[in-house]
Amino acid sequence: MKKTTLLFACLLFGVLPPLQAATPASAPASVADEYTRGEIRKIDLPAGKVTLKHEQIRSLGMDPMTMAFLMKDPTVLGRFQVGDKVRFRAIYQGGRYIVTDLEPVR
Numbered sequence: 581m582k583k584t585t586l587l588f589a590c591l592l593f594g595v596l597p598p599l600q601a602a603t604p605a606s607a608p609a610s611v612a613d614e615y616t617r618g619e620i621r622k623i624d625l626p627a628g629k630v631t632l633k634h635e636q637i638r639s640l641g642m643d644p645m646t647m648a649f650l651m652k653d654p655t656v657l658g659r660f661q662v663g664d665k666v667r668f669r670a671i672y673q674g675g676r677y678i679v680t681d682l683e684p685v686r
Contacts, residue, residue: 614638615667617685620660621646628654630679632668640672649679656682 618634633646649670651657660666665685671678 613669615669615681615683617665617667620662620664620666622648623657623660623662624648625654625657628657630657630660630682632666632679634668637670640670640677647677649677651682652678652680660684 616634616637618632620630621633622629622631624630628651629648630651631646631648635644636642660682667683667685668679669681671680
């Protein structure tokens with residue numbers, strides 16, 4: 581079966597195969613260690629989440645967008661405010677996107 585036929589059938593019946601997200605382990609070390617620039621749009625301290633409008637995250641194969649991330653260390657969020665320009669690293673682990681490092685842009 582051709583890929584286009586399979587995709588059409590999946591769309592027609594509302595069934596899509598699971599998406600495969602790139603992980604830092606599958607990216608070259610130089611890309612996995614890169615920081616991505618972004619801007620804080622929302623901070624949710626009780627949930628330990630930060631919403632970032634970010635550039636392309638090469639290590640995850642993710643296009644620029646605005647999305648919420650879990651924080652590896654939520655206590656870091658107390659040093660930031662909405663609107664702050666930041667640079668960060670993120671991973672995909674356990675079905676979640678997690679910010680592992682978050683720094684202000686100097």
